[in-house]
Amino acid sequence: MEKLKTTKQRQAILALIERSGGAVSAEELYEKMKSEFPKIAVSTIYRNLERFEETGLIVRENLSDGRLRFSPAAHHEHYLICTGCGRKIALSDCPLEEVEKTLSRQTGFLISGHSLSLYGICPQCQSRQKQ
Ligand SMILES: [Zn+2]
Ligand SMILES: [Zn+2]
The missing domain is CATH 1.10.10.10 (Winged helix-like DNA-binding domain superfamily/Winged helix DNA-binding domain)
Known part of the structure; x- marks a missing residue:
């Protein structure tokens, strides 16, 4: 009880x-x-x-x-960030969970978190650049 x-x-x-x-x-x-x-x-x-x-x-x-x-830690967010307009798009899931597990096994580290952001040009900014 x-x-x-x-x-x-x-x-x-x-x-x-x-x-x-x-x-x-x-x-x-x-x-x-x-x-x-x-x-x-x-x-x-x-x-x-x-x-x-x-x-x-x-x-x-x-x-x-x-x-x-x-x-x-498990429900943190990763973003695609547009360097043209600053737009931020959250990724729907974490691409590093498996990497963390593997690294933890290989190095003995107790990993408590990480951060990752991806930078680039969003579709809107790309089409603006073409005009
Ligand atoms: Zn943009
Ligand atoms: Zn993550």
């Missing part, structure tokens, strides 16, 4: 991070979790965040004001 409750809380925290779109702080997560789990402790939030980070589900960001923010 205790285990089930913990699992539910874990899933709820993860879902909140994923739904946050960008990054979310532990305090924000705590406020949101309280509505669903009134008895949840801040320490539970922190413990889960640490666990998620260790397993590579989320990445931690240190803000300049000293606060921590967390964002989902």
